[in-house]
Amino acid sequence: MKYFPKISRGDVYLSPIDLEDIETFVKRSNDSRITDWTHWTPRMVSLQSGKSYLEGISKNWEYEFAIVRKSDDKFIWVTWLYHIKHINQTAELWIMIWEIDEHNKWYGTDAVNALLSFAFNTLNLYNISLWVKTFNKKGIWCYKKVWFQEVWMKHHCEYCNGEWYDLILMEILRPDWKEKNK
Ligand SMILES: CC(C)(COP(=O)(O)OP(=O)(O)OC[C@H]1O[C@@H](n2cnc3c(N)ncnc32)[C@H](O)[C@@H]1OP(=O)(O)O)[C@@H](O)C(=O)NCCC(=O)NCCS
DSSP, X not given: OOOOOSEEETTEEEEEOOGGGHHHHHHHHTOHHHHTTTTXXXXXXXXXXXXHHHHHXXXXXXXXXXXXXXXXXXXXXXXXXXXXXXXXXXXXXXXXXXXXXXXXXXXXXXXXXXXXXXXXXXXXXXXXXXXXXXXXXXXXXXXXXXXXXXXXXXXXXXXXTTEEEEEEEEEEEHHHHHXXXX
């Protein structure tokens, strides 16, 4: 088995990413059909840089997980916590589900909830935040379903495909998440 359930929610579990998936990882990381929804498009990811990036994750105690569908152990893509600051108990969250056909099936909601459970119950973090483009209604609604709240808007700050976009800052605090997940 290539994947190892670390945290499970609904129809998915989160697993360490397998280095054998490096080609898939690089291919998807360079495909703007999905990366345009995020801030990832300008990044250049090669086989070499992708491999050292994935190797660095476990060495540096960072938390990037494969999202795996339980029913067939399919690797549907990644979610991670970054900019972790243990003194402040804060981190930022990021997620991508690769195939558009796999969107709107609650995998995003389950995966984000699983990662929040890990962030609050395992890493003892307190405030998890994220930035999302204003046009990403699917993402915004997915985050609201796990009780993120909009707290700020930054204007004219994200440039993609020749256009400027605004970003919304969303956050969730541990007591609020725990209250909703009793
Ligand atoms: C954002 C993302 C992770 C969400 O995952 P997902 O599995 O599609 O999300 P879910 O199915 O859990 O929830 C999506 C919700 O948005 C709703 N939705 C879809 N399109 C919508 C739209 N245009 N307007 C409003 N709501 C919309 C869906 O109906 C669903 O809500 P429901 O369950 O109440 O019906 C996924 O779509 C993705 O990877 N997108 C591309 C990358 C990306 O945007 N990453 C986030 C960067 S901040």
